[in-house]
Amino acid sequence: MYVVFSANQESAEGMEELDDDIAVTQTQVNFTCPLTQVEMVIPMKNKTCNHLYEEAAILGLIKTKHSQKKKCRCPVVGCGNSDVRESDLILDQILKRKIQNQKRNSNR
Numbered sequence: 001m002y003v004v005f006s007a008n009q010e011s012a013e014g015m016e017e018l019d020d021d022i023a024v025t026q027t028q029v030n031f032t033c034p035l036t037q038v039e040m041v042i043p044m045k046n047k048t049c050n051h052l053y054e055e056a057a058i059l060g061l062i063k064t065k066h067s068q069k070k071k072c073r074c075p076v077v078g079c080g081n082s083d084v085r086e087s088d089l090i091l092d093q094i095l096k097r098k099i100q101n102q103k104r105n106s107n108r
Contacts, residue, residue, distance in 0.1 A: 031099050033057055034075045040099060045092040049074050049081040052092060062086055 031039045033054035042055040051074055058075075062084060065072040074081040 031095070031102070034077075035061060040095075043092045043095045043099065044089040045095075046074065046081065046084060047088045047090060048084070049076070049079050051076045051079060051081075052095065053089075055089075055091075058084070058089065059086065 035057040040054045072084040
């Protein structure tokens with residue numbers, strides 16, 4: 001059995017591979033807090049849903065909701081985590097370093 005590829009099929013496959021390469025090389029970490037819409041300084045990672053927030057913003061939201069006797073939902077659109085707790089939050093040291101490095105490099 002012989003398989004014949006036309007030039008169009010080969011170039012289409014080549015373009016798909018190129019698209020995959022472009023997608024990988026253009027990945028950028030988002031440093032913006034979903035609550036403040038400002039670049040994070042102290043990024044806190046939610047161990048439950050893995051979303052990131054600025055420390056002061058998420059702790060303020062949790063405190064406000066708890067004072068209203070309500071649970072704090074994750075502020076990321078579409079996230080199903082309906083009970084964000086302070087105990088679920090950990091400092092994301094790696095992201096913090098990336099943010100600091102980006103600031104240092106942009107100040108040059």
